[in-house]
Amino acid sequence: MQDPTLLLRDIHQPPAPPFWPPAPGWWLLAGALLLVLGIVIALRWRRTRRRRQIAAIFDNALDEAATPTAEVAAISQLLRRAARRIDPEADRLQGDAWLAFLNRPTGSARRKRRANEAEGRFAGEPGRLLLEGAFRRKVDPADVAALRSLARARFQQWMLGR
Template identity: 55%
Template sequence: MQAPLALRDIHQPPAPPWWPPAPGWWMLLLLLVLASLAWGWWSRRRRLRRARLAALFDETVAQAATPAEEVALLSELLRRAARTRDPGADRLQGDDWLAFLDGPGGKQQGPVFSTGAGRLLLEGGWRRNVEPSEVQALRPLARERFLRWMR
């Protein structure tokens, strides 16, 4: 009879090292890097577009020689931007046009075009004498609405 074999206890292999990570972690890291690069590109593109639109607005308004011309240019820019929201909006007239300008999507509180400084858009481009202070009150409202609609 042979002597019984001496059995040894089962030994576990050592735990895998933390470095280098498994291929799945490399893919996750690559995905995160690509996502952050795409977000940075999109954010930069959006910021540059907004800056170009603001420059277009400012340059166009700066071409006006008189306050009445400035009001006409503001109206033209707003009608151009309104087409991005509704293709027929640029053909609205009178109080319907001002109500459309007061529509949702602006930082303004209340109907600033229908009852406030925006009423100048109705006849300001046709009046002989327009007060520069009236145009100065209208310009930031029109600029904000233009930039918001063109984005």
Template identity: 50%
Template sequence: MIGTSLPLRDVHLPAAPGWWPPAPGWWLLLAAMLLVLLVVVAVRVRRQRRRRRWESLFEASLAAAAGPAARIGMASELLRRAARHRDPQVALLQGEAWLRFLDGGQGHDFSEGDGRVLLDGGFRREVDDAPAARACALARSRFIGLMELRR
């Protein structure tokens, strides 16, 4: 039997692994990515809800005030409350220093613009509706900004 030769074949490699089901590491990576996405969505939804609550608080407070002068006074009061949460010393600012704080380094809408009416508009007997509405719109955006900075 020495003369009988067996046909030799090359080494057979196993088939490449399929893509499904993924290895456990891929499942962990997918779970971690989903968890991060869930946290990001939850934080965004929470911020939007808080912002809507602050907007409705501001609007309801202004709606309860009778007349433009009272609305300006209420807007000023809400701004002082929001500023007090950020820094208790800020609520003690008066006059131009208060307006510069409200500008917040983003223009001069309060110190040189429509927001100047917040200085004494709440104490005036009569205030025109248009400047009061513009000042309240500025106050609303600054109020929301101050509340978002609050932690």
């Protein structure tokens, strides 16, 4: 029934495609990922550079102050200028209204949580120093250093628009 001269062989599968070079779709995917990675790195670099520039503006203005009293006056001036970015009328606030504005949380929900932890920091001694320190004859440099760190954080937050 079978012809002995007819020799049947098993079906042979073609070889698997080589790993290299990849198909054009993989090249497009790799290019898109590199583009996204480049954009993320550029944005972070830009944000870091902007943060450093803003910190330098604050620090340079305070380094020019000759006395702790002048430093408090410079801090007040910088904060009032930055406050205009949040509310155009904020630089005209006086006394407790100004301190309440300084303590007001700004930004997204996560940042608001952090701001709530820091809420009221200007209400105590640093706030009083900010209001009256520029008019005092003597100001304790340690109090100015504490005010400086609080004011620098708030200045950066307002200037970065958070």
